[in-house]
Amino acid sequence: MYNKNTDKDLVAAGLTAALGAGIVTSFAVGQGQDPLLALGITAIAAICGVIFHQFDII
Secondary structure, eight states: OOOOOOOOOHHHHHHHHHHHHHHHHHHHHHTTOOHHHHHHHHHHHHHHHHHHHHTTOO
């Protein structure tokens, strides 16, 4: 009925989410946050970005 976008670029969605989270977490590392925690936050954001894009949540 509706023309849904069937060509989903999951890599681009993951990279966009990781880039956005990476900018914020790099600032937090500069303020003294543990770098491994920052990488974990970035990875979780990338995974959530891919899932949300895959299921058209956002």
